[in-house]
Amino acid sequence: MPAEPPPPDPGDPTRTAPGGDSALAVFAAFLRLGLTSFGGPVAHLGYFRTEFVERRRWLDDRQYAELVALCQFLPGPASSQVGLALGLQRAGAAGALAAWAGFTLPSALLLIALVLGLAAGAGPGAAGLVHGLKLVAVAVVAQAVWGMARSLCPDLPRAAIALAAGALSLSLPAALGPVAAIALGAVAGRLALQVAAVAPGPALAPGLSRRTGAVLLLAAGALLVGLPLAAAAAGSPGLQAVSVFYQAGALVFGGGHVVLPLLQAGVVAPGWVSEEVFLAGYGAAQAVPGPLFSFAAFLGAAMPAPLGGWAGGLALLVALFAPGLLLVAGALPFWDTLRGRQPVRRALAGANAAVVGLLGAALLDPVIPGAVHSPADAALALAGFGALVALRWPPLAVVAMLAGAGWALGA
Numbered sequence: 001m002p003a004e005p006p007p008p009d010p011g012d013p014t015r016t017a018p019g020g021d022s023a024l025a026v027f028a029a030f031l032r033l034g035l036t037s038f039g040g041p042v043a044h045l046g047y048f049r050t051e052f053v054e055r056r057r058w059l060d061d062r063q064y065a066e067l068v069a070l071c072q073f074l075p076g077p078a079s080s081q082v083g084l085a086l087g088l089q090r091a092g093a094a095g096a097l098a099a100w101a102g103f104t105l106p107s108a109l110l111l112i113a114l115v116l117g118l119a120a121g122a123g124p125g126a127a128g129l130v131h132g133l134k135l136v137a138v139a140v141v142a143q144a145v146w147g148m149a150r151s152l153c154p155d156l157p158r159a160a161i162a163l164a165a166g167a168l169s170l171s172l173p174a175a176l177g178p179v180a181a182i183a184l185g186a187v188a189g190r191l192a193l194q195v196a197a198v199a200p201g202p203a204l205a206p207g208l209s210r211r212t213g214a215v216l217l218l219a220a221g222a223l224l225v226g227l228p229l230a231a232a233a234a235g236s237p238g239l240q241a242v243s244v245f246y247q248a249g250a251l252v253f254g255g256g257h258v259v260l261p262l263l264q265a266g267v268v269a270p271g272w273v274s275e276e277v278f279l280a281g282y283g284a285a286q287a288v289p290g291p292l293f294s295f296a297a298f299l300g301a302a303m304p305a306p307l308g309g310w311a312g313g314l315a316l317l318v319a320l321f322a323p324g325l326l327l328v329a330g331a332l333p334f335w336d337t338l339r340g341r342q343p344v345r346r347a348l349a350g351a352n353a354a355v356v357g358l359l360g361a362a363l364l365d366p367v368i369p370g371a372v373h374s375p376a377d378a379a380l381a382l383a384g385f386g387a388l389v390a391l392r393w394p395p396l397a398v399v400a401m402l403a404g405a406g407w408a409l410g411a
Contacts, residue, residue: 022091023092023094026091026098026099026102028102032102033047033290034102034104034290038394038396040292045082052086058086058090059086059089067082070332070335073348074328074331075249075250075251075252075323076250076323076324076328077252077291077293077321077324080291081324083100084325084329085328086099088208088329096325100325104321106289107290107297108290108296111288111301112301112309115301115313116309128407129406131371132405133283133402134371135380135402135405135406136282136398136402136403137260137283137286137367138367138371138381139387140283140286141260141362142381143389144257145360145363146389148257152352157192159353161188164184164354164357165361166356166357166360166361167361168184169181169261169361177358181354185354185357186351187347188354189353190343190347195342195345208332213332213334216326216329217327223322224246227239231243237272237304241267241272241307241316242316242319243319244267245266245320246319247266248266248320249322249324250323252355258358261361261362264366272303273302278370281302283399283402283403287403296319297313297314297317368381384401
């Protein structure tokens with residue numbers, strides 16, 4: 001009779017169950033990435049693979065691909081969700097929070113500091129810098145529409161969903177358009193699209209029981225419904241802002257850039273943040289490492305009382321990230337069952353096509369009208385777009401180019 005294999009070594013770097021590392025070790029690993037990961041969510045996933053598949057061997061390539069697929073399936077910031085799931089698998093709930101904090105806080109703190117610095121600054125140079133950042137937003141959103149259309153709308157039915165969603169978003173009130181567009185895409189995808197079957201793959205170590213996962217999913221849904229009701233009952237502007245950011249985070253399919261129209265409808269339309277500051281912050285978010293959702297910290301710091309400053313920035317940062325993080329932790333125990341269901345995959349494909357139209361509509365209004373006021377502005381925005389798409393410059397370089405041009409022209 002063959003001998004039983006030895007029990008797994010807790011120090012084995014290939015072990016992915018909770019307890020493989022301390023939360024502090026997870027925080028240190030993700031802090032390094034949070035300080036150095038420029039380039040957006042696709043680049044972040046590449047950094048994660050290099051760090052955790054190749055270097056640390058926390059999981060293998062097939063498991064990593066499955067984890068990425070799950071996070072792209074759910075609403076929320078995919079790269080941050082992958083990081084949270086990795087932290088959860090290595091060190092349980094404390095590891096999940098440590099991974100999120102290490103990856104997110106560097107960029108969030110930088111953006112809050114930028115808000116405070118802009119508030120203290122004055123003069124035409126500072127105004128020129130803000131205008132240059134608004135032109136960055138034009139170039140980056142145009143690049144996102146271009147790239148997402150190629151990957152998420154590869155055929156005529158999905159292109160039609162994108163166009164219909166964009167038209168719907170432009171024709172409805174700002175608070176309703178994005179939600180209606182995503183819902184339209186999901187229903188149309190469920191009824192009309194065909195998607196490829198999923199090949200069998202390895203099971204992921206969820207790090208949580210199905211019961212705990214179900215509780216987290218219920219909590220995500222309860223907050224989505226309960227926060228707007230509580231805000232309306234209390235009449236609190238601060239709670240209303242938290243509700244707006246939570247709802248935006250719960251509806252972001254297809255990439256972090258999709259949060260732009262959702263937040264614009266939530267904070268510019270009520271007059272909490274001016275369109276100029278909103279677009280400048282979105283441009284500035286391209287210049288910092290880490291997740292694009294850190295833009296929430298900029299907006300929270302720029303909000304009027306009772307939010308604003310450091311406290312407001314951190315509060316709305318948590319509100320925007322919370323639904324995506326609850327969803328990925330809650331879905332992990334169920335992913336092996338959900339991944340092969342064709343109706344779910346068709347609805348997701350339709351929602352992803354709709355967000356292309358949604359982002360295209362945001363480019364037309366408010367991004368281009370809010371930033372391009374002259375032929376020189378149009379030329380600079382076009383140069384930034386060309387640098388991103390044709391020359392493949394990193395976003396940080398485009399931020400430096402256009403912000404510097406704005407500063408020089410405004411000084």
